[in-house]
Amino acid sequence: MSLQALIELSRFYGGDPEYVLAGGGNTSWKDGGTLYVKGSGFSLAEASAASFVKMDRKALSLIWEKIYPESDKERESAVLADMMAARKTGEEQKRPSVEALLHDILPFAFVAHLHPALANGLTCSQRGEEIAKKIFDEGMIWIPSTNPGYILSALVKKEMGAYYEKHGKYAPVILLQNHGVFVGADSADDIKKLYDQLMTKIGGMITRKPDFSDETRKCADSVIAVGTALGIARTLADLGGTVAFMTGGEIFQFVKDRASFYPVSSAFTPDHIVYSGSDPLFVEVQTEDGIRQAWKDHVKKTGRNPKIIAVQSLGIFGVGASEKAAGLALDLFKDTIKVAVYTQAFGGPLFMTADKIDFINNWEVERFRSSVSTK
Secondary structure, three states: OHHHHHHHHHHHHHOOOOOOOOOOOEEEEEEOOEEEEEEOOOOHHHOOHHHEEEEEHHHHHHHHHOOOOOOHHHHHHHHHHHHHHOEOOOOOOOOEOOOHHHHHHOOOOEEEEEOOHHHHHHHOEOOHHHHHHHHHOOOOEEEOOOOOOHHHHHHHHHHHHHHHHHHOOOOOEEEEOOOEEEEEEOOHHHHHHHHHHHHHHHHOOOOOOOOOOOOEEEEHHHHHHOOOHHHHHHHHHHHHOEEEEEEOHHHHHHHOOHHHHHHHOOOOOHHHHHHHOOOOEEEOOOOHHHHHHHHHHHHHHHOOOOOEEEEOOOEEEEEEOOHHHHHHHHHHHHHHHHHHHHHHHHOOEOOOOHHHHHHHHOOHHHHHHHHHHOO
């Protein structure tokens, strides 16, 4: 049964933090007129039949015949309403992945959209497109940084059509700048083969791998066992909620000073924004008053509480509304470090642009995903 194959494929990648973290990534399978796509807020690692939303493909195809408002907010709201209306009877309590439209237009039975840090070392780098074309020749499509949702789906639809006109077939691999990877095939086994090839080719060009072998991680109340971090943790808990902390040799490389912090000082992908924020706070002092003032200045500048606070020569604090949220902030920031290290082989880091970051920060879809995944 192909639904079972989809479940097993989802768990295979969802259980591997090198491919998926938190509620990131999505998978799908097409069965005639029905698209089974992962629901928003569901974990790939714990996928079951209930994790997937059954969508009417005919109803989804009609979305392309409509004209939507140009305003980001109005357009995405209208498209979301039409996607919700495309759910099959009995699926009304589930919310399809925001990328359901993109999954539907790809002409493959199985599609796996993942966010491997290794691959994002390429997609989030200064020379990513140039080097991707050398690595994969014409075996893939490169999509420049684009807001997710309808606009991304429309651009992929256009580029896939152009690729088919040129090659007489569809590209099985799509690399999304500052986002991740889509891979399509007619079997789950072929999805795995394509991802293996992708990771091997990119991995062969990596010049340095991050080393977290001495990482120390403390969550919630156990932060008090980390000496100097005690006073800072209490201050941050008072300011923002539950606190977690991590440190270690690789992390020290990025918190030595402000210049060292630059390669991880902004957001690489939407997932990083959702879970660890778009504006990590770097603090050069370790005093309570200094931390409070830096926090105050950060909130005044960005309008948001920081989820990540990097303290010079000490380590990284994650702050969230719950222990899970604080832990996920650290998980995704650790992924940011991995991506930054991998970009060294491809010209250095390339962050999302301010307008793309602003879109994610203000997109209701991502706020919903974050609220579900961090409970």
